[in-house]
Structure formats: structure tokens, C-alpha cells
Amino acid sequence: MLADNADTYLPTLVDLAPGEALDAYLERVADANYLATARLIEMVRAGHDTTTAYLMLAPTSVTLERIARLTGAETAALQNATLAAFDGTSLDLRGLDPAHQSSFRTISARGWIPGHGTQICPACLADDGIWRTTWRLPTTTVCRTHGTYLLATCPGCQRPFRDQRHSPLRVVGPQTVCGNPLGQGPRKQCRVDLTTLTAEPADDGCLQRQARQDATEAGGTVATFAGGLDAPEFTATLRSLTALVLHLAAASRTPDNLPCWARDVADASTPSVRRWSIRPPQDPVLRSRALTAADRILVAEDIDTAAARFGHWLQHVPDVPEGRLGWLADHTRMTSTLTRLVMAAHAPRRRLSHLLDQQPPLTDSTRQIPQVLPARLIDEHLGGLFDSRPATIGLFASLCLARTHPHIHSWADAARELGLSPEVGERTARAGSASMTASPAAVVAALGAASRELEIDYRDLEDRVRHLARTTRWFTRWARANRPGSRSSSHSYAVQWLWLEAAQSHLASAPTTGDPWRYRKFARSLTIAQTRALAEIVLRVTHQPEEHR
Structure with missing residues (x-):
């Protein structure tokens, strides 16, 4: 019989799987030791002033130490099996005190904080029965292993998976059934087999976006139009821009100009009620496509491209007394990067780029x-x-x-x-x-x-001038006939003149270089007849190339 003080390991030790969620791990521990999940929670709490109310969000150090004594796992590994592992990257949990419920309301006001329940990948559960911690992150929407979107709602009870209100562990333990309580007595749980559910194949764009997000959650930086952003800045900007895109879709009066997924938002949303910056869409597919749309803007190679992509969304800003910028600022949290994007999209050259x-x-x-x-x-x-x-x-x-x-x-x-x-x-x-x-x-x-007046192949003209830059006989013949006394060093200036005036090209890409002052002096000294004869040489290069070798 197990000792109530449980200061020693349980008889059967269970290894914590990589990426496994702490609550699901404890269910496996209870099952291996023939314990009811409620009994294991009692042993964690016994004789200590601790709480498991926020076990998956921010467990107390006392709770982690008790679990470590029971399971033999390291406290650091147990901490990494909770969402606290993502504090400072994908989540901002500063100020959360499990002993004070009001502190949770404070961090919830920051938006996109996981609450009850989790998402799942049915194929992963069928493979190994392991519930992943990352499934709880709002920015996780697809399973890259199986290439499918995650599921968020049980089709049997119509509630989020693992929607446990009074205990962090399910009564059904490690079984891969839903296990949500149905409110019809303590032993009535939803018995839907989660491994039989079918998930929708994910779009390539969503898979690529998830790969970037996973790298960010590991503490890396992401290349964006604003340069490399660290995890907190990138994730905060991505969430804010996603919320803005959703609000723009909901407010659109021309849904036909929106992507297919955004038309659903326009049809189903009430813009005055939704607060996307606080709570993202529950549907992983909709949330994933909105995140991917925002991600595509952020990872543009430069501010011009990002502003042009964002410009497609700006046309859906409604006409309001506070103006477009006021409406945008009222519907999301403006990070420094997002502010730069919004202002750039309103600049004249951005509007020109869009046109x-x-x-x-x-x-x-x-x-x-x-x-x-x-x-x-x-x-x-x-x-x-x-x-x-x-x-x-x-x-x-x-x-x-x-x-x-x-x-x-x-x-x-x-x-x-x-x-x-x-x-x-x-x-x-x-x-x-x-x-x-x-x-x-x-x-x-x-x-x-x-x-409408451009009909010449300018790339061909440039190639002809490059050919003349590699030869000199043509210049000697032109100078003898049109400009006696020209020095051979003027060859490069003649090529520059052809490059700038005949091929209409830019000096930075000219095939020859020379003193700018001397070139200007050479160009000013040319007569109309000399320039006409010089320009005619370019036309003859294509037809009689051997003449100039």
C-alpha cells in the first residue's frame, strides 16, 4: 500500500516523453501505479499549501517538487512540460500568481492566453498516445508530422478536448477517448475515440508558417521586412496583425475581394462584438489561415513588399469619423513593427506600389x-x-x-x-x-x-554596347571619320555615351568606367553629326558583328 506522505518515488516510474504535457503525463503515472487520477492529485497536494489550479499554465515550485518526488522526474523537465516553458517566447505570463485568481485575469487581458482544453492531432494520439504541450498554444494550428490541421472540438460533446473544470486530470486517465464530463453524474464521460477522428490536410502555406513559428518558440529569430525579430516581438506582432486582418475581413463591405476563408469571417462575424486581439478564433483552420495571411506580410523581404501585401487588406477599412488610422489602432495592439507597417502602407509610394x-x-x-x-x-x-x-x-x-x-x-x-x-x-x-x-x-x-511608345528591345541594345566595350577597332574608324585627333582613352567615354544615350541605361551598370568630369567634357564636345554616327554603330553591331572585331 502506498504511503500517504509520498516522500519517496511511486513504485512504478514512468518516463516523461519529449514534448508531453504534464497533465497527460500524470495520467499515465496514475495508470501505471493503479491509482485513480483524483488520488494522485491528492498526493501532490497532501500536507502542503499548494494549488494545482494552474497546473498546465504556471505550476508552483512546491507542486513541481512534490511531483518530482513522486515520479523521479527532474523539476526542470516537469516545468518544460507546461506552458510556462513558452513564457517569454509565445506567451507572456508575467505577473501570474496561481494563488490569486485575479492575476489570471490580468494576463488574460493581454490576449491569446490558453484557457481550458487543448487541441489535438488524432494521428499523433493513435501513434503514441502522447498529448503534446504545444497543442495548447493558439499559434499552433497544424501538425507538421502528419500535415494536417489540429482539431479543437470534440464532435461528441461539442466541447474543447480535456475541458476539465474541477480537476487538472481526467477521470479516464491515459485513454485516448475524449473523457469530458457530461454533467450526468461523476462517471458519465464522453466516450468518443479520438484516434478515429479525421483531420483536414493543411495548406502548404500554413505548414511553412508553422515551421517558422516552431523555430520561434525554440527561441530563434525570424527574418521579416523589419529585420530579424526575436521571439516575443515576432509573436506579439503576428498576433496583433492577425487580429487586424480578422477585423478587416469582418468589416469588409466587398467580401468578394477577400480570400475564401476571410469571406466566412465576413459572413459570420459581428464586428462590434468580436475582440480578436483578446481571443482568437477557436476553429484551428480559420485561425491558421488568418495567421498565415499575417505571417506572409511580416516575412516579406522588404517594407515595400510588406506594405503592398497589407495594402490589399487596407481597402476594407470602413469609413469612420476617427479615420482609417484611428480605426486600425482601435482594433488591435500596435507593436512598433506593426506601427511601421501601417504607416508605410499609407505612404504615397505604397499606394503607388499597390496600384x-x-x-x-x-x-x-x-x-x-x-x-x-x-x-x-x-x-x-x-x-x-x-x-x-x-x-x-x-x-x-x-x-x-x-x-x-x-x-x-x-x-x-x-x-x-x-x-x-x-x-x-x-x-x-x-x-x-x-x-x-x-x-x-x-x-x-x-x-x-x-x-505605348516603347517598342525597342533594350536588353539587346545593352548587349551590343557591351560588345563594343570589348573592342576598339570600331572606335578608331569612327574617330578617324568623325572626330580626328581623338585619343584612344576616349574609347571608354564613347562606350559610356552609347550606354547612357543610345541604350538608355544607368551609369551604375555601365560596362566601362572613367572620370565623370572627363566624360561630361567628352559628351558636351560631341556634335549632332558625331552623336548620330556614334549611335548608328550600335545598330550595325547586330547585322555586321565581324566588322568590329
């Missing part, structure tokens, strides 16, 4: 887009829309034209497509957007008019 991303391609191919739009087209179509230098306007206009193509999602992508560095693209986007004096719609209309 460009929605615009059909303005050219048949990006090969028809020069690195720098010709000055003539800038004067005819873009004059008065910017207060920058023409060269900056021309480069920014070309990047904008590239942004209309469906495979280009950021200014960095646009720059790479045109043969420029991503840094040039991002820097020019900032300068060009800041100098806009017209509305984004007017700029897009002007770009459309200018694009």
Missing part, C-alpha cells in the same frame, strides 16, 4: 523597358508629376513599368529585372516616391501613355 501591382503589364515584355526612361518621354508624359531631377524620374518610371509585370513583387525585383542592383531599386523608389507631386493614379496613367 502598379494591380495593373496589367504596361509593356509586352520587360525587355521593352529601358533602365532609364528617355528624356523625351519624361518631358511629354511625366512633366509636372515629380520635382526630382529628370534622371531620377526616368529611372523611377522604368522601375514602375517593371512593377506592373506579375512576376515582379518589389522594387528590388524590378531593379534586378532591368539589370540593376536591388539597392539602386530601393533607393530610387524612396527618392522618386518622396518627390511625387501628383496622385498615384495620375502617375500610373502617365506611365501607361509613355509605355
Whole structure:
């Protein structure tokens, strides 16, 4: 017979499985020692002023020590079998005192705190019967092992799994049946076999998002548009942005423009009642897809891409007296990262990015887009829309034209497509957007008019100039016929002129370099006849390449 003081190990010791929840572990301990689960809880509490009210959320040190004496497990391992293991990463449990119920209300007000019950993966329970601690986290929505969404509600009793109100352990012990009390007497429990339930296959995006979240919960950092964020900042921002996305879906007056899952929120939600920042959706599938939508925005490679993705949601902000920014701030908790995203999405260049991303391609191919739009087209179509230098306007206009193509999602992508560095693209986007004096719609209309005059394959022109940069005979012939006395060192300046003026390309990508002052002097010295003869050389390269070798 077991001693009531239980200061020694129980007769049968049970190993704590990796990732196993503490309450489920204790059920296995009780079963192995032929104890009722209620009796084991009595032994944990016996003779000590302790409580098991928050066993899975934040057990007291006394409780952990008592369990360690009974089971032989290390107190640190027992602590890691509770949600306290995620304090400071996925959860914020600061201030929780199990002896004072009011402290739980305080941390609950922070939002997304697990309450009663847990989610499950039926296939995992069928494999090993182990209940995972991570199933209780609101940010855990899929089982990566089986590639399915988790389940949150028992189809038999229509309640969360392990919804134990008066005891942390189930009467049914380690059995893989639901075991929820039915309120029809102490021995009436839901007998649904959880291993027979079917879970829905998870989307690839949700699986990838869960992998990032799992890495975050292990204490890693996540690469976002704002740089690497540590676990607390990333998770807090992800939850806040998810809540905002859900509110936007619920408030939308144009649900046809929403993803399919968000239309369900718009149809079923009452925006004035739901408080998504406090309590997320109970349905793991809906919660997972909302989290994935927010995650996709956060992990964008730059602020432009993130703001453009968020811009698709901003169109659903309702017209309210406090304005769009006021409505957004009222419907979530604004972290520093989320504030940056919201403000960026309202900037003119973000709205321009959104319009460009929605615009059909303005050219048949990006090969028809020069690195720098010709000055003539800038004067005819873009004059008065910017207060920058023409060269900056021309480069920014070309990047904008590239942004209309469906495979280009950021200014960095646009720059790479045109043969420029991503840094040039991002820097020019900032300068060009800041100098806009017209509305984004007017700029897009002007770009459309200018694009209709672009018919040349500029990538081909660039290749021809690169070929001329590798040869010199053509320059000797041109100089002898058009500019006697030119030095051989002027070859590089002639190539630069062809690169900038004939191929309409950017100096940063030129195939030759030279003194900028000397180049400007060379360019100013050219006559109209000399420039015409120089430009004609580029056209002859394709047809008679052997002549210039």
C-alpha cells in the first residue's frame, strides 16, 4: 500500500516523453501505479499549501517538487512540460500568481492566453498516445508530422478536448477517448475515440508558417521586412496583425475581394462584438489561415513588399469619423513593427506600389523597358508629376513599368529585372516616391501613355554596347571619320555615351568606367553629326558583328 506522505518515488516510474504535457503525463503515472487520477492529485497536494489550479499554465515550485518526488522526474523537465516553458517566447505570463485568481485575469487581458482544453492531432494520439504541450498554444494550428490541421472540438460533446473544470486530470486517465464530463453524474464521460477522428490536410502555406513559428518558440529569430525579430516581438506582432486582418475581413463591405476563408469571417462575424486581439478564433483552420495571411506580410523581404501585401487588406477599412488610422489602432495592439507597417502602407509610394501591382503589364515584355526612361518621354508624359531631377524620374518610371509585370513583387525585383542592383531599386523608389507631386493614379496613367511608345528591345541594345566595350577597332574608324585627333582613352567615354544615350541605361551598370568630369567634357564636345554616327554603330553591331572585331 502506498504511503500517504509520498516522500519517496511511486513504485512504478514512468518516463516523461519529449514534448508531453504534464497533465497527460500524470495520467499515465496514475495508470501505471493503479491509482485513480483524483488520488494522485491528492498526493501532490497532501500536507502542503499548494494549488494545482494552474497546473498546465504556471505550476508552483512546491507542486513541481512534490511531483518530482513522486515520479523521479527532474523539476526542470516537469516545468518544460507546461506552458510556462513558452513564457517569454509565445506567451507572456508575467505577473501570474496561481494563488490569486485575479492575476489570471490580468494576463488574460493581454490576449491569446490558453484557457481550458487543448487541441489535438488524432494521428499523433493513435501513434503514441502522447498529448503534446504545444497543442495548447493558439499559434499552433497544424501538425507538421502528419500535415494536417489540429482539431479543437470534440464532435461528441461539442466541447474543447480535456475541458476539465474541477480537476487538472481526467477521470479516464491515459485513454485516448475524449473523457469530458457530461454533467450526468461523476462517471458519465464522453466516450468518443479520438484516434478515429479525421483531420483536414493543411495548406502548404500554413505548414511553412508553422515551421517558422516552431523555430520561434525554440527561441530563434525570424527574418521579416523589419529585420530579424526575436521571439516575443515576432509573436506579439503576428498576433496583433492577425487580429487586424480578422477585423478587416469582418468589416469588409466587398467580401468578394477577400480570400475564401476571410469571406466566412465576413459572413459570420459581428464586428462590434468580436475582440480578436483578446481571443482568437477557436476553429484551428480559420485561425491558421488568418495567421498565415499575417505571417506572409511580416516575412516579406522588404517594407515595400510588406506594405503592398497589407495594402490589399487596407481597402476594407470602413469609413469612420476617427479615420482609417484611428480605426486600425482601435482594433488591435500596435507593436512598433506593426506601427511601421501601417504607416508605410499609407505612404504615397505604397499606394503607388499597390496600384502598379494591380495593373496589367504596361509593356509586352520587360525587355521593352529601358533602365532609364528617355528624356523625351519624361518631358511629354511625366512633366509636372515629380520635382526630382529628370534622371531620377526616368529611372523611377522604368522601375514602375517593371512593377506592373506579375512576376515582379518589389522594387528590388524590378531593379534586378532591368539589370540593376536591388539597392539602386530601393533607393530610387524612396527618392522618386518622396518627390511625387501628383496622385498615384495620375502617375500610373502617365506611365501607361509613355509605355505605348516603347517598342525597342533594350536588353539587346545593352548587349551590343557591351560588345563594343570589348573592342576598339570600331572606335578608331569612327574617330578617324568623325572626330580626328581623338585619343584612344576616349574609347571608354564613347562606350559610356552609347550606354547612357543610345541604350538608355544607368551609369551604375555601365560596362566601362572613367572620370565623370572627363566624360561630361567628352559628351558636351560631341556634335549632332558625331552623336548620330556614334549611335548608328550600335545598330550595325547586330547585322555586321565581324566588322568590329
